Amino acid sequence: xxxxxxxxxxxxxxxxxxxxxxxxxxxxxxxxxxxxxxxxxxxxxxxxxxxxxxxxxxxxxxxxxxxxxxxxxxxxxxxxxxxxxxxxxxxxxxxxxxxxxxxxxxxxxxxxxxxxxxxxxxxxxxxxxxxxxxxxxxxxxxxxxxxxxxxxxxxxxxxxxxxxxxxxxxxxxxxxxxxxxxxxxxxxxxxxxxxxxxxxxxxxxxxxxxxx
Numbered sequence: 001x002x003x004x005x006x007x008x009x010x011x012x013x014x015x016x017x018x019x020x021x022x023x024x025x026x027x028x029x030x031x032x033x034x035x036x037x038x039x040x041x042x043x044x045x046x047x048x049x050x051x052x053x054x055x056x057x058x059x060x061x062x063x064x065x066x067x068x069x070x071x072x073x074x075x076x077x078x079x080x081x082x083x084x085x086x087x088x089x090x091x092x093x094x095x096x097x098x099x100x101x102x103x104x105x106x107x108x109x110x111x112x113x114x115x116x117x118x119x120x121x122x123x124x125x126x127x128x129x130x131x132x133x134x135x136x137x138x139x140x141x142x143x144x145x146x147x148x149x150x151x152x153x154x155x156x157x158x159x160x161x162x163x164x165x166x167x168x169x170x171x172x173x174x175x176x177x178x179x180x181x182x183x184x185x186x187x188x189x190x191x192x193x194x195x196x197x198x199x200x201x202x203x204x205x206x207x208x209x210x211x212x
Contacts, residue, residue, distance in 0.1 A: 001031075001042070001043045001044075001045070002040060002042050002043075002075075002078070002143065003025065003028075003031045003032055003034075003035045003040070003041040003042070003043065003110075003127075003182050004035060004040050004041075004155070005035050005036065005037075005038050005039065006035070006036065006041070008038060009012050009038070009077065010038065010039065010040050010196045011034070011037075011039055011083070011211070011212070012038070012039055012083040012084045012086070012106075012207075012211050012212075013039060013040045013041070013042065013075040013078075013083060013084070013085040013086070014039045014042070014077070014085070014086050014087065014088055014159070014207075015041075015042050015043075015044065015068060015072050015074065015075060015085065015086070015087045015088070015105070016030060016031050016041050016042070016043045016087075016088050016093075016155065017046065017064070017068055017070045017087065017088070017089035017093030017094070017096050017097055017147070018035060018043065018046060018093050019089070019090040019091035019092060019093045019094070019183075020043075020047075020049065020091070020093075021047035021049055021054060021060070021064060021092060021093070022046070022047055022048070022050050022051075022093065022139075023043055023047035024043065024085070026183060026184065026185055027043060028043075029184075030088075031043050031147075033200065036090060037204055037207075039086075039147065039164060040078070040079060040120075042071045042072075042074065042075045043210070044065070044068065044070075044071045046060075046064040046067055046068075046093075046096070046138045046175055047060060048128045049105040051092060051127070052091075052092060053091075053095075053118065053149070053155050054094060054118070056092060056117075056119065058119050058124055058125050061096070061099065061125050062121070062124060062125055065096055065099045065100050067124075068087065068089075068096055068097065068100045069100055069103060069104045069111070069168065072085045072087065072100075072105055073102040073104065077194050079103070080151060081175045083103070084106035084107070084211045085105060085106055086105055086106055086107040086108065086109065086137075086210070086211055087100065087105045087107075087108050087111055088108075088109045088110075088117065088203065089111070089113065090099040090110070090111035090112055090113070090182065090183075091110070091112055091113065091179075091192070092110075092113075092114065092155075093113075093131045094110035094111050094112060094113030094114075094115045095110075095114045095115075095117070097109070097110050097113070097129055098110055098113055098115075098128035098131060098132055098139070099125065099126070099128055099131050100130060101135040101136065101137060101139060102131050102136055103133055103136060105121065105136075105137045106137050106210065106211055107137050107139075107140075107157075107206065107207055107210040107211050108135070108136050108137050108138070108139045108140070109139075109140045109142070109203050109206060109207075110139065110140070110141050110142070111139070111143075111179075111181075111182060111191070111196050111199065112119075112142070112143055112144060112149070112150055112179050113128065113181050114128075114150060115128055115150060115154035115155070115157065115158050116128070116154055122212040126159055127207045128158075129161050132158065132161045133161050133164065133165060133169055135143075135165055135169075136167070137167060137210075138167040138168045138169050138170075138206075138210050139160070139162060139165075139167065139169045139170075140169070140170045140171070140172075140202070140203070141158055141162060141169070141170070141171045141172075142171070142172050142173075142199060142202065143155045143171075143172075143173045143174070144150060144173070144174050144177040144179055144181045144195075145173050145174060145175045145176055145177060146176065146177060147172075147177075147179040148178065148179065149179045150179065154195075155173060158169045158176070160172070168200055168210070173197045173201065174192075174198075174199075177190070177192050177195050178190040181195045181196065182195065182196045182199050184196065193196060201204055
């Protein structure tokens with residue numbers, strides 16, 4: 001699915017990776033929000049059913065990484081003119097963005113990604129930390145301080161990997177918020193509007209600095 005800006009020229013492209021691998025209402029809302037800042041947004045449908053870190057398979061991860069890179073290549077062809085293409089992913093989508101960070105993208109934003117995979121194979125699917133150390137594009141990694149799904153030890157290890165990377169990376173941990181702080185779904189008690197607004201401003205600033 002491709003979402004274009006409603007007005008004005010297209011600055012570049014962004015591949016938005018669904019957090020549960022399926023295109024749902026929050027993903028569509030996020031795609032339109034990114035498009036409104038001037039980017040053409042490609043949203044690949046990574047699965048026929050929602051997936052989370054507890055039931056994802058190696059094959060699903062492999063297919064999702066392939067789909068993310070293919071979406072980037074297709075978006076470059078569509079845009080033409082040498083425009084840059086970034087990627088945004090949260091949760092499992094953010095993990096896929098990390099796994100794809102060694103190729104195709106000019107900037108990567110990952111929000112509360114799972115840093116360690118319960119299923120992995122050094123040949124078929126490497127651990128995200130191993131890929132990040134060789135990432136081609138700069139990465140912005142964002143976390144919540146109270147995230148019970150991503151241990152703070154994993155956050156710190158990713159931060160060390162980003163610091164050692166040759167790319168111009170950034171990381172930020174929002175104080176006092178949990179895993180779903182940015183997700184304005186009905187009934188989500190973890191949602192924090194102020195943190196979500198700040199997150200989108202942070203993403204806009206990161207792309208403005210890395211994509212032009």
